[in-house]
Structures are given as C-alpha cells and as structure tokens.
C-alpha cells in the first residue's frame with residue numbers, strides 16, 4: 214500500500230517538476246517574442262514590398278523570394294522550393310456594378326469572385342431577382358431565366374465563432390453561380406461574406422459545376438446589398454448592371470517555400486508549421502494570410518533564439534495557392550505520403566488575439582493536448598476544440614491520419630477584412646500578432662517534447 218502511494222507521489226512530483234520546467238521555458242519564449250519578435254516587421258515587408266500576391270501574378274514569385282530570405286534569416290538549416298501547379302486567374306481591370314431603378318442608376322461596390330468568367334466588354338444588364346435562401350431558389354426556379362440572381366443570405370449573428378457563420382453562408386459564394394445558371398440566370402451577385410458595417414466587397418473563390426453554363430459572378434458590399442434588397446422589396450422594377458473582364462489563363466508553376474530545422478533525435482520525423490503565401494488581389498493579404506506566414510517564421514526564430522534544439526525535424530512551410538485550388542497543399546501531401554509526420558499546425562485565421570487551437574485528431578490526442586492548457590492560459594489560449602486543422606493541413610489528417618491543428622484567434626473582426634481591400638498591414642495589431650506566434654511556438658515545443 215505504502216509502495217503504491219510512494220509511486221503515485223513520485224509520478225505526481227515528476228509531473229509537477231516537468232510542468233514547472235515547461236512553464237519556465239514558455240515564459241522565456243514569451244519574453245523573447247514580446248521583446249524581439251520579427252513577426253511584425255516581416256509582415257510589413259511582405260505586405261508593403263510584395264503586396265497582393267494572387268496565384269500566377271508576378272508577386273507570386275516576389276513573395277516566394279521574400280519567404281526564402283525570411284526563413285534563411287530566421288535560421289533555417291536549409292530552405293528549398295517545392296514545385297507545384299497553380300491556377301492563373303486574372304481580374305483584368307476594375308469590376309463595375311450598377312443598381313437601376315426606374316431609369317435611375319446608382320453605382321455599386323462590387324468585385325468579381327475568383328474563377329469567375331468575364332461579362333464581355335459591354336457588361337450585362339438584366340432584371341434582378343432577390344433570393345434569400347436555397348429553398349427560395351428552388352421555389353422560384355421558373356422565374357430565374359434571363360435574370361441576374363441576387364443572393365442576399367446573411368451571416369447568422371447568433372454564431373459566437375464567426376467562422377461558423379462564414380461556413381453557413383459560403384455556399385452562396387462558391388456554388389451560387391452554377392445553381393442559378395441551372396435555371397437560366399445570366400449572372401449572379403452575392404452579398405459579401407461578412408457582417409461588417411462598411412461597404413467593401415469581399416472576393417473569394419467560386420467553383421463552376423461543369424454540367425451547367427458558366428455565368429459571371431460578383432460580390433457586393435453590405436450597404437449596397439441592403440440597398441438592392443430594399444429596392445426589390447419595395448416592388449420596384451429593379452435591374453442590375455455588372456461588368457468584369459475576369460478570366461482564367463493556363464495553369465502555371467508555383468512553389469511552396471520550405472525551411473527546415475533538423476531534429477537531433479528523430480531527424481526523419483516531421484512537425485510542420487505553416488501559413489499560405491498567396492492572397493486575393495484587392496489588398497495586401499495582411500491577416501489572410503501574411504499573419505500565418507510570419508507566425509510560422511517567428512516560431513523558428515524564437516525557438517532558436519532561446520537556445521532550443523528540437524528532437525524532431527520541424528518544417529516551416531509557406532504554402533502556395535491556398536485561395537484558388539490548393540495546389541501547394543496537394544503537392545505537400547503527395548510528398549508527405551512517403552515520410553513520417555508527427556503533427557502539422559497552421560495559422561490561417563488572422564493575426565488577432567489567440568483564444569485556442571482547433572485540432573483534427575483522435576479524441577485521446579485532443580485530450581492530451583488539453584492537459585497543456587494551464588501552460589498556455591497565461592498567454593491567452595484557453596481551449597482545444599475538435600474542429601480540425603486549416604485548409605492547407607487538413608488533408609494530412611484526412612488522408613494520412615497525421616494529427617493537425619490550427620491557431621484560433623478571436624474571430625469577431627476577421628470577416629471585416631477577409632478578401633477585401635482593407636486587409637492591410639495597418640489593420641494588424643503588433644501585440645496580437647505576436648501573441649499568436651508565441652502560443653504556436655509553445656505548442657510546437659510541447660509536441661516536439663512529448664509527442665501528440
């Protein structure tokens with residue numbers, strides 16, 4: 214009896230000492246990041262000297278060069294490029310929209326969705342039909358022919374985590390064009406995926422269903438969306454005019470930019486930390502996903518700066534083409550099939566105050582991660598949810614059963630900026646950005662030390 218008690222006590226004592234060691238180490242890491250971080254200045258260079266970096270644009274290659282340099286400066290043992298196929302869609306100039314009520318024209322703040330086809334140089338004018346839900350589209354399918362469908366589905370404000378509202382509304386952006394084209398629509402305009410109070414239109418990827426004709430599709434700012442909806446609701450004869458020169462060019466070549474830090478005990482076992490290098494074209498891609506790139510680079514810099522030596526090889530990956538087709542992620546996973554991966558973490562939800570991590574892993578692994586919460590809580594992370602990793606790492610879990618995760622910052626302001634002209638450096642807070650990097654670095658340290 215005594216012996217069992219003694220064993221239990223010594224295990225608890227050992228755990229306590231270990232937790233103390235970890236807490237001291239993470240405090241040191243925090244001090245390093247909060248005083249010497251390069252995350253904010255790296256983000257400044259990426260956003261201001263490279264700027265928007267849509268896949269296939271000249272800035273794609275400038276961004277790759279920026280990433281190569283930043284990873285080298287942060288202390289990677291080696292930096293290399295992993296070639297992949299990326300799409301090359303171009304906007305082809307400024308998109309235009311007008312609301313036409315009884316001959317009176319009002320300009321609308323619109324932006325073509327990524328992958329949309331062109332309207333032709335003259336644009337398209339047609340009667341508008343207001344559709345608030347998928348059920349309504351089906352009920353009114355006989356009224357759609359020859360019209361511009363205006364989807365006005367709103368973010369559900371009752372979701373606390375705003376990404377849930379985005380997930381709920383997003384199919385109107387991604388699938389709306391083909392679903393309307395199926396019933397003869399000539400174009401679609403979609404309420405921007407946001408609940409902000411400004412009028413910036415938010416672009417983002419859309420996908421055509423090859424079974425139906427391709428029609429142009431654009432997003433409209435929220436104030437203008439309300440304007441179109443009230444004009445139609447007031448029973449006025451409402452037409453819309455839209456014009457875009459958007460078109461796809463042949464696919465091209467891009468690169469994942471990868472920095473490696475060799476592990477001392479298990480050099481052939483990998484931990485991945487990443488963000489995506491590409492961004493939509495209206496702005497600088499500061500939150501989406503410049504923040505994720507500089508988070509990953511800062512994890513490397515800070516762990517080195519405090520004298521850490523990883524047991525496993527850690528890879529810092531700046532993924533190509535997350536926004537259009539996921540070409541970078543697909544390539545990384547096809548190579549990972551032949552390697553041993555321990556864990557992959559990404560940051561692609563903005564540079565805001567960290568709240569938690571979402572994981573794609575078996576319940577026992579999620580439980581193991583939850584035991585580290587007391588170590589991270591002083592720095593803002595209070596929960597590990599089972600909501601999966603992000604777009605670039607999820608397939609590692611789905612296809613290869615590798616546990617994955619994503620940093621979950623506060624989501625309230627993310628969709629004020631997401632894919633819109635105001636996603637710029639000035640809208641990222643230095644401290645909030647650094648706290649994200651700090652929690653990621655601490656999490657990676659714990660996974661490297663104890664496994665997951």
Ligand SMILES: [Zn+2]
Nearest residue numbers: 501502535561
């Ligand atoms: Zn993103």
